[in-house]
Each structure stands twice: as structure tokens, then as C-alpha cells.
Amino acid sequence: MTRVIRSGLVILAFLLSACGGEPSQAPREAPAPPAAAPSAPASPRFDGLYRTEPQPWAGSTRVHWLRFYANGRVVEAMTGPESRPEEVAAWLDFGHPDARQRGRYELADGHVRIETQSDSSRHLAHGTLEHDGIAVEWRDRTNDQRDTRRFRFAPIAGWAVAAE
Numbered sequence: 001m002t003r004v005i006r007s008g009l010v011i012l013a014f015l016l017s018a019c020g021g022e023p024s025q026a027p028r029e030a031p032a033p034p035a036a037a038p039s040a041p042a043s044p045r046f047d048g049l050y051r052t053e054p055q056p057w058a059g060s061t062r063v064h065w066l067r068f069y070a071n072g073r074v075v076e077a078m079t080g081p082e083s084r085p086e087e088v089a090a091w092l093d094f095g096h097p098d099a100r101q102r103g104r105y106e107l108a109d110g111h112v113r114i115e116t117q118s119d120s121s122r123h124l125a126h127g128t129l130e131h132d133g134i135a136v137e138w139r140d141r142t143n144d145q146r147d148t149r150r151f152r153f154a155p156i157a158g159w160a161v162a163a164e
Contacts, residue, residue, distance in 0.1 A: 041129050043107055044068040047159045049089055050134055050151035054081035066114070066134070066151055067092050068105060076101040076116045076123065085154035112136070125149070 044050070050066040057078070065077045065088055077092050077099060091098045101123065103116030112134060114125040120142070127136030133152040139145070 041131065042110075043070075044105070044112065044129060044134065045153055045155075046070055048153055048155035049085050049092060051085065051088075051154055052149050052151055055149075064149060064151070065092055067094075069094065072104050072106070074103055074105045074114055074116060075099045076103070076114075085156060089156045089159070 044066075046068055050068075052064045054061045054063050056062075061081050062078045063081055063083060065079065067075045067089075073094055075092055075094050077088065079088060093099055094102060100118040101116045101121070102118070103114065103123075105112055105114045107113075107129075110129050112125075112127055112129055114123070114127075114136065116123045122141040123138065124141055125136040125138045127134055133150060135150045136148070138147050138149050
């Protein structure tokens with residue numbers, strides 16, 4: 001019997017040391033899992049515009065803009081860095097004559113393909129939707145100029161989903 005008690009105490013001591021504690025200590029809590037990154041949206045937002053940070057372009061500085069529609073249409077524009085989203089929103093519309101770079105976009109598994117054209121240029125972009133914007137590899141098919149662009153979403157007050 002003494003041998004059984006001694007064996008039990010040895011096993012108990014082993015288990016306590018394996019757990020890193022004493023009998024009086026409370027059990028350890030498992031560490032919290034890392035916070036999940038925000039998931040990519042299934043589609044771009046339609047209640048605002050997407051814009052880049054000001055970028056050098058042809059000896060000056062420009063901001064690139066995109067407006068998406070639920071039916072697969074997209075409008076693209078370029079302005080000076082002083083343009084505010086509310087000002088651009090007043091004319092960046094598929095039917096507006098100043099919005100000349102028009103086209104379509106397609107979505108698949110968080111990726112977006114954008115193709116636009118005007119009288120003088122054709123653009124193609126492939127990228128990914130992100131929780132706060134869109135990152136794309138951009139190509140001007142007219143002159144084969146390429147760059148990487150990151151567009152951030154800018155909501156426009158009073159805009160609802162544009163289903164045009």
C-alpha cells in the first residue's frame with residue numbers, strides 16, 4: 001500500500017511539474033488567438049469613390065480616381081492633388097461628358113479586373129479588393145506604361161448604391 005501511495009505521489013508530482021504549477025495555482029488560460037485581419041469585400045463599394053495618393057505624372061502631380069457601379073461599369077479620371085472627393089463626385093459619373101475614361105470591371109475570388117478606354121487611351125488593371133481599398137497593377141495599353149496603384153475608398157455623403 002505504501003508503494004501505491006508513493007507511486008501516486010510521484011505521478012502527481014510529475015503531472016504538476018508538466019503543467020508548470022502547484023496544486024494551489026489556478027489553471028492557465030490559453031493565449032488569445034491573434035485578431036483576424038479584416039476580410040476582403042466581395043465587391044467594390046458603390047457609395048463613394050476610390051482615389052490614389054498624389055503621384056508624380058508627366059512632370060506634375062496627379063490623383064487617380066475610380067467609381068464603380070453595381071452593374072459592372074466603372075469610370076476612371078485623373079485630377080490635380082487639390083481635388084476633393086466631393087468635387088470629383090459632382091462629375092465623375094458614367095453619363096457625364098467630362099468622365100471620358102469608361103469601361104467595365106469583373107470580380108473573381110477577391111480579385112478585380114478593370115478595363116477602361118477613352119478616345120485617346122486604353123487602360124487595363126488587375127488587382128485585389130481590400131477592406132479599405134483596391135491595390136492594382138496598372139497598364140496603359142496605348143503606350144505600355146505600367147505602375148502599381150493603391151486606391152483608398154472615400155465615401156460620399158448622400159450616395160446610395162449606384163445601380164446604373
